[in-house]
Amino acid sequence: xxxxxxxxxxxxxxxxxxxxxxxxxxxxxxxxxxxxxxxxxxxxxxxxxxxxxxxxxxxxxxxxxxxxxxxxxxxxxxxxxxxxxxxxxxxxxxxxxxxxxxxxxxxxxxxxxxxxxxxxxxxxxxxxxxxxxxxxxxxxxxxxxxxxxxxxxxxxxxxxxxxxxxxxxxxxxxxxxxxxxxxxxxxxxxxxxxxxxxxxxxxxxxxxxxxxxxxxxxxxxxxxxxxxxxxxxxxxxxxxxxxxxxxxxxxxxxxxxxxxxxxxxxxxxxxxxxxxxxxxxxxxxxxxxxxxxxxxxxxxxxxx
Amino acid sequence: xxxxxxxxxxxxxxxxxxxxxxxxxxxxxxxxxxxxxxxxxxxxxxxxxxxxxxxxxxxxxxxxxxxxxxxxxxxxxxxxxxxxxxxxxxxxxxxxxxxxxxxxxxxxxxxxxxxxxxxxxxxxxxxxxxxxxxxxxxxxxxxxxxxxxxxxxxxxxxxxxxxxxxxxxxxxxxxxxxxxxxxxxxxxxxxxxxxxxxxxxxxxxxxxxxxxxxxxxxxxxxxxxxxxxxxxxxxxxxxxxxxxxxxxxxxxxxxxxxxxxxxxxxxxxxxxxxxxxxxxxxxxxxxxxxxxxxxxxxxxxxxxxxxxxxxxxxxxxxxxxxxxxxxxxxxxxxxxxxx
Numbered sequence: 001x002x003x004x005x006x007x008x009x010x011x012x013x014x015x016x017x018x019x020x021x022x023x024x025x026x027x028x029x030x031x032x033x034x035x036x037x038x039x040x041x042x043x044x045x046x047x048x049x050x051x052x053x054x055x056x057x058x059x060x061x062x063x064x065x066x067x068x069x070x071x072x073x074x075x076x077x078x079x080x081x082x083x084x085x086x087x088x089x090x091x092x093x094x095x096x097x098x099x100x101x102x103x104x105x106x107x108x109x110x111x112x113x114x115x116x117x118x119x120x121x122x123x124x125x126x127x128x129x130x131x132x133x134x135x136x137x138x139x140x141x142x143x144x145x146x147x148x149x150x151x152x153x154x155x156x157x158x159x160x161x162x163x164x165x166x167x168x169x170x171x172x173x174x175x176x177x178x179x180x181x182x183x184x185x186x187x188x189x190x191x192x193x194x195x196x197x198x199x200x201x202x203x204x205x206x207x208x209x210x211x212x213x214x215x216x217x218x219x220x221x222x223x224x225x226x227x228x229x230x231x232x233x234x235x236x237x238x239x240x241x242x243x244x245x246x247x248x249x250x251x252x253x254x255x256x257x258x259x260x261x262x263x264x265x266x267x268x269x270x271x272x273x274x275x276x277x278x279x280x281x282x283x284x285x286x287x288x289x290x291x292x293x294x295x296x297x298x299x300x301x302x303x304x
Numbered sequence: 305x306x307x308x309x310x311x312x313x314x315x316x317x318x319x320x321x322x323x324x325x326x327x328x329x330x331x332x333x334x335x336x337x338x339x340x341x342x343x344x345x346x347x348x349x350x351x352x353x354x355x356x357x358x359x360x361x362x363x364x365x366x367x368x369x370x371x372x373x374x375x376x377x378x379x380x381x382x383x384x385x386x387x388x389x390x391x392x393x394x395x396x397x398x399x400x401x402x403x404x405x406x407x408x409x410x411x412x413x414x415x416x417x418x419x420x421x422x423x424x425x426x427x428x429x430x431x432x433x434x435x436x437x438x439x440x441x442x443x444x445x446x447x448x449x450x451x452x453x454x455x456x457x458x459x460x461x462x463x464x465x466x467x468x469x470x471x472x473x474x475x476x477x478x479x480x481x482x483x484x485x486x487x488x489x490x491x492x493x494x495x496x497x498x499x500x501x502x503x504x505x506x507x508x509x510x511x512x513x514x515x516x517x518x519x520x521x522x523x524x525x526x527x528x529x530x531x532x533x534x535x536x537x538x539x540x541x542x543x544x545x546x547x548x549x550x551x552x553x554x555x556x557x558x559x560x561x562x563x564x565x566x567x568x569x570x571x572x573x574x575x576x577x578x579x580x581x582x583x584x585x586x587x588x589x590x591x592x593x594x595x596x597x598x599x600x601x602x603x604x605x606x607x608x609x610x611x612x613x614x615x616x617x618x619x620x621x622x623x624x625x626x627x628x629x630x631x632x633x634x635x636x637x638x639x640x641x642x643x
C-alpha cells in the first residue's frame with residue numbers, strides 16, 4: 001500500500017509525542033522529517049535516534065521537499081500564522097496544533113468529513129478535543145440550550161503558553177462547543193490541579209436541555225457510541241460513570257442537565273499517562289493526518 | 305502594629321451562603337451600611353468571582369454587573385472591588401467591571417498557580433486599578449512555596465498578596481509562619497483571609513496582624529462560604545480592644561449586622577458537623593451547599609464526601625468532583641448491599 005510523506009514542524013513536547021504516535025501506528029503516513037529551530041533540542045535528537053531526518057532550519061527543508069504533502073505544525077500561534085501561508089503556497093496540507101486557528105476547527109469524530117478537502121485545519125484545544133464530541137453526542141439527539149465544560153488537568157501537564165493566555169484557551173474551547181459541538185451557547189472552564197501524584201485529565205460536561213420531551217436512553221446510547229468512536233484513536237478516553245440527568249436552577253429556569261463525566265488517560269508515548277490533555281491533541285492530529293492521507297491516496301488511485 | 309486595611313466581602317464570599325441570590329436592594333443597603341461605617345474596601349461579585357454564574361457554581365439571581373453597578377452608585381468613600389478567577393472570568397469581564405467603576409480586582413488562583421495571574425494583573429495595572437493577588441487554599445503549601453508564588457505576583461505588578469485560608473484549616477501558628485514568610489519576601493502589602501471552620505477566624509486574623517499583615521478580610525456577621533469568615537464587626541471590636549484604631553464605626557457595623565444582614569441569612573452560621581468535617585479535611589468552603597445537596601440526593605453522609613474530597617486534593621472550582629464522588633460512593637454502597 002502506498003504511503004504519503006508527512007513532516008512535523010516543531011520539535012517540542014507536542015511534536016515529539018506526535019512523532020512517536022505516527023511511528024507506532026502503521027498507517028498511510030510516512031514520517032520523513034522533523035523540523036525545529038534548536039539543533040540541540042531533545043526532540044530533534046530523539047527524531048534522529050528514531051531514524052527520522054531532523055532539521056534545525058525551521059520550515060525550510062519542509063518547503064524544499066515537494067513529496068511532503070501533510071505538515072503538522074506544533075510550534076506557536078504566531079509562528080503558524082507565517083507558516084500557514086508558506087505551506088498553502090507550496091500546496092501542502094497543514095494540521096495546526098497551535099491556537100492560531102486559521103483554518104476551521106476539526107474534531108475527528110464530529111466534522112472531519114465536512115473539511116476533507118481543506119488545506120488547513122485547526123485542532124482546537126486539548127479540552128476542545130475531549131469535550132466537543134460529548135456535546136455533539138447530546139446535540140445530535142436533542143438541542144443543547146447551553147453547554148458548560150469543566151476540564152481538570154494536572155498542573156504539570158499545562159505548559160507556559162496556556163498559562164500565559166488562559167483567555168484564549170477558554171474562548172477557543174467554548175467556541176468549539178458551539179460551532180462544532182452544536183450547543184446554542186457554551187462556557188469552558190479550566191482547572192489546574194497540582195495534586196501529587198498528578199491527576200489524570202478529568203472533564204465534566206453539562207448539557208442543559210430546554211425541550212419538554214427528550215429520550216434520555218437515546219442520548220445515553222449516542223454518548224456511548226461517541227466514546228467508542230473517540231477511544232478508537234485515544235484508547236484512554238472513557239466515561240467515569242454513566243451519564244445522569246440532574247435538574248439545575250439556571251438563568252433559563254429549572255432545566256434538566258445531562259451530566260457527563262469523562263476521563264482521558266494518555267497512551268504514555270512521550271508524555272506521562274496522566275497528561276491525557278496533551279495526548280488527545282497529538283492522537284487527534286494523527287487521526288486527522290491518517291484520514292487525509294488515505295483520502296488523497298485513494299483519490300490519486302482513482303485518477304490513475 | 306500598624307493599622308490594617310479592612311476589606312469587607314459580605315457581598316462576594318457571602319453570596320456562596322445564600323446561593324448567589326443577592327438583590328439590588330440588598331446590595332445597596334449593605335454597601336450603604338459599610339460605607340457609612342467607614343469600611344475602606346467592599347467586594348462585590350459572584351462568590352466564584354466575575355462571570356462565576358454557571359451550572360458548576362450556581363447561577364446569580366440578579367446579573368452581577370447590575371449588583372456591582374448598584375454598589376458603585378451607592379458608595380461615597382469606599383472602594384468597590386471584585387474577585388476574579390482566571391478561567392472563570394476573562395479579560396472581557398474584567399474590563400467591563402472596570403468600566404462600571406470597580407477600583408480594585410482581587411485575582412484568585414490555587415496557591416501553586418500564580419503564573420496564571422500574569423495576564424490579568426498586568427491588565428488591571430494597565431486599566432489603572434489596584435491589583436491584589438489571592439493565594440487560595442494556602443494551607444496546602446508550606447510558607448516558602450507561598451512566598452515564591454507571591455513573589456511572582458509581585459513581579460507582575462500586584463499591589464498586595466493575600467494568604468487565603470479557603471478551607472478554614474489553619475491554626476494560628478500556620479498563619480504566622482506564612483504571613484511572616486510573605487512579609488519577608490515582598491515589598492508590597494500582605495493580606496489574610498480567614499474562614500471559621502475551626503472557630504479560629506478571629507484568632508487567625510489576629511495572628512496574621514501580629515505577624516505583620518497589612519490587610520485583612522471580614523464579612524458582616526461572618527456571612528461567607530461554608531463556616532463563614534471573620535465577622536467584620538468582631539474584627540473591629542477586637543482591634544479596638546487591642547488599642548488599634550481603624551476609625552471604623554463599630555456601632556454602625558453592629559446595626560448593619562443585626563438589621564440588614566441577619567434577615568437575609570437562611571439561618572445562623574455555626575460550626576456544625578459538615579463545616580467542621582470540611583475544615584478538618586481541608587476542603588474548599590464553598591463546596592458546602594453542593595455537598596449537602598449531593599448527600600441528600602444519593603443518601604450519603606456529607607462527612608464521607610468531605611473526607612474523599614480532601615483525600616483527592618480537590619481545589620477551588622471543582623464542584624463537579626462532588627457529584628463524581630457521590631456517584632462513586634453510592635455505587636459502592638449498592639454493591640455492598642448486593643453481597
